[in-house]
Amino acid sequence: MSETKQPKLEDIVSLCKRRGFIYPGSDIYGGLAGTWDYGPLGVALKRNIEQAWWKMFVEDRDDMYGLDSAILMSPKVWQASGHTGAGFADPLVEDLKTKKRYRADHLLEDNGIEDPEALSHEQMNAVIREKAIKSPEGNELSEVRVFNLMFETYVGPIQNEDSKSYLRPENAQGMFVNFKNIIDSYYPNIPFGIAQSGKTFRNEISPREFIFRVREFNLMEFEYFVHPDTWEERFQHLHEKFYEWTDLLGLDRSKIHELEVPEADRAHYSKRTIDFEYAFSFGTKEIGAIAYRTDFDLKNHMQHSGTNMEYTVKGTNDKYVPHVIEPTFGLDRMLLAAVAEAYTIDEVKGEDRMYLKLPHHLAPVKVAVSPLLKNKPELVDKAKQVYSMLKKEFGAVMWDDNGNIGKRYRRQDEIGTPYCVVIDFETLEGDTKDTVTVRNRDTTEQTRVMITDLVKIIVI
RNA sequence: GCGGGUGUCGUAUAGCGGUUAUUAUCCCAGUUUUCCAAACUGGUGAUUGGAGUUCGACUCUCCACACCCGCACCA
Numbered sequence: 001m002s003e004t005k006q007p008k009l010e011d012i013v014s015l016c017k018r019r020g021f022i023y024p025g026s027d028i029y030g031g032l033a034g035t036w037d038y039g040p041l042g043v044a045l046k047r048n049i050e051q052a053w054w055k056m057f058v059e060d061r062d063d064m065y066g067l068d069s070a071i072l073m074s075p076k077v078w079q080a081s082g083h084t085g086a087g088f089a090d091p092l093v094e095d096l097k098t099k100k101r102y103r104a105d106h107l108l109e110d111n112g113i114e115d116p117e118a119l120s121h122e123q124m125n126a127v128i129r130e131k132a133i134k135s136p137e138g139n140e141l142s143e144v145r146v147f148n149l150m151f152e153t154y155v156g157p158i159q160n161e162d163s164k165s166y167l168r169p170e171n172a173q174g175m176f177v178n179f180k181n182i183i184d185s186y187y188p189n190i191p192f193g194i195a196q197s198g199k200t201f202r203n204e205i206s207p208r209e210f211i212f213r214v215r216e217f218n219l220m221e222f223e224y225f226v227h228p229d230t231w232e233e234r235f236q237h238l239h240e241k242f243y244e245w246t247d248l249l250g251l252d253r254s255k256i257h258e259l260e261v262p263e264a265d266r267a268h269y270s271k272r273t274i275d276f277e278y279a280f281s282f283g284t285k286e287i288g289a290i291a292y293r294t295d296f297d298l299k300n301h302m303q304h305s306g307t308n309m310e311y312t313v314k315g316t317n318d319k320y321v322p323h324v325i326e327p328t329f330g331l332d333r334m335l336l337a338a339v340a341e342a343y344t345i346d347e348v349k350g351e352d353r354m355y356l357k358l359p360h361h362l363a364p365v366k367v368a369v370s371p372l373l374k375n376k377p378e379l380v381d382k383a384k385q386v387y388s389m390l391k392k393e394f395g396a397v398m399w400d401d402n403g404n405i406g407k408r409y410r411r412q413d414e415i416g417t418p419y420c421v422v423i424d425f426e427t428l429e430g431d432t433k434d435t436v437t438v439r440n441r442d443t444t445e446q447t448r449v450m451i452t453d454l455v456k457i458i459v460i
Numbered sequence: 461g462c463g464g465g466u467g468u469c470g471u472a473u474a475g476c477g478g479u480u481a482u483u484a485u486c487c488c489a490g491u492u493u494u495c496c497a498a499a500c501u502g503g504u505g506a507u508u509g510g511a512g513u514u515c516g517a518c519u520c521u522c523c524a525c526a527c528c529c530g531c532a533c534c535a
Contacts, residue, residue, distance in 0.1 A: 009528090010528080013527090014471060014472080015471090017470075017471075018470060018471050018472095018486080019470095019471095020470095024526075024527085029508095029509085029525085030508055030509060030524090030525045030526060031508085031525070031526045031527080032525090032526085033525085033526065033527090082535090083535080092461090094461085101461060101462085101532075101533085147461090147533090149533095149534085149535070169535080170535090202534085202535090204533080204534075205461060205532080205533050205534080206461075206532085206533075206534095208528090208529095209528090210527095213534080265534095265535095266535090267535050268535065269535090270535095286534090348496090351497090353496085353497095370495095372493095372494060372495065373492095373493065373494070374493095375491090375492080375493085376494090379494095402487090403497075404493065404495085404496085404497080404498075405493090405494090405495045405496065406495070406496035406497055406498085407496085407497045408495095408496090408497095409495080409496050409497085410496075410497050411497090413496095422495065424494065424495075425494060426494090437495070439495080439496085444496070446495075446496095
């Protein structure tokens, strides 16, 4: 019997670095907080996840349109979406004694100031001085400072307020500003969605837990446009789809928890949000969410840009601004969940065997090919032929003639390679000519098959 | 951002105010090996960075950086 043990985060970090999945960002300069670099196996795994997502939510559906919008956008976009206002750019004050930080607008409200969010930061400062407002501990406060979660940058050679823009803190706005373009190109019927996957940037106060909370990451999102009367049923449908997706990642449904986000904690645009959390070793944490964004974004962009965002029901004069359901998927977080879930240690004959039980379609290497012995040219030649043949078929095939055969199996186990093909002396002659052994990652069992049958046997 | 902890080959570790910086593993080259980390030989590879104290710092002090834990934050 085998016993399964739970991996610690440090085990995963160590494996990821050692085997070339994920390295610290800017490693040789001591690192840069909140950034990680994906190595050869990591990027393969990440692309496999992204491709599976694209296939499920875009290619396999008739109602979805792909998009890859620019990361840099007009600053007007972020004004219209509300990201430059309260929420994303919080006014903070610091207790000069305890060094604790508070939301300036919340403090003002507690001191009986009406609608403090409408005040500029200078006005907030003035009010704090005038009314001698102290911290909850009764200490002096610092000047109001804006903590902006968005990375600022300047577009063009001149750096001033007019050229200031931001690295996107969510991908959604790219879809909203292209809503009209998609309508004009395709005349889709509602409901339909616009999907994209790409880099997102948030200047987090404190990055934590390996690739879980970082400053640069990848989100896969889609905006699903619906008639306002139907949002609940569409929400429900996408809610179910979320689990089909986590099945594809190999995640155990019992480790996924739902959090119905209460109104006070919801984003400024949302009428309903469900967070999907995964039970990591370091806590149960959000890996994705579904939010009902109403017509908040389209209406704001319609107002700010003057572009008509209404949808006209075909064959009628009925018009309305669609409402939006937004499922969002944290690619890096889901990758971490998939690795944590796959990280398996079985005890075999008193010894631990560690392997990554990744779903085959996610495995960075699909097949490893080895000659049983590397100092026998006839075995090596034959193995190279098999390697070339499989490489053409599967692409992600690895040649491995390091050490002895047991060692190679362990190495491939560690990176989650589902199949190891070995060419031995029986391959070369006799009744077994042109047969090889195929070893299964999860069971360690071997079967002997014809080389010509390999492509059929190997299931990805 | 606050508080606490940690930082030594790729990984995991030992140790010390003066060492040729330990061990294992990995990796590379070779010998060997007929299916689950065998053995042998040789080799590459580290004190996070910067100041300071000192005759001399990986070791002590300070600063920076990074990671981990708690708090806060997570629109």
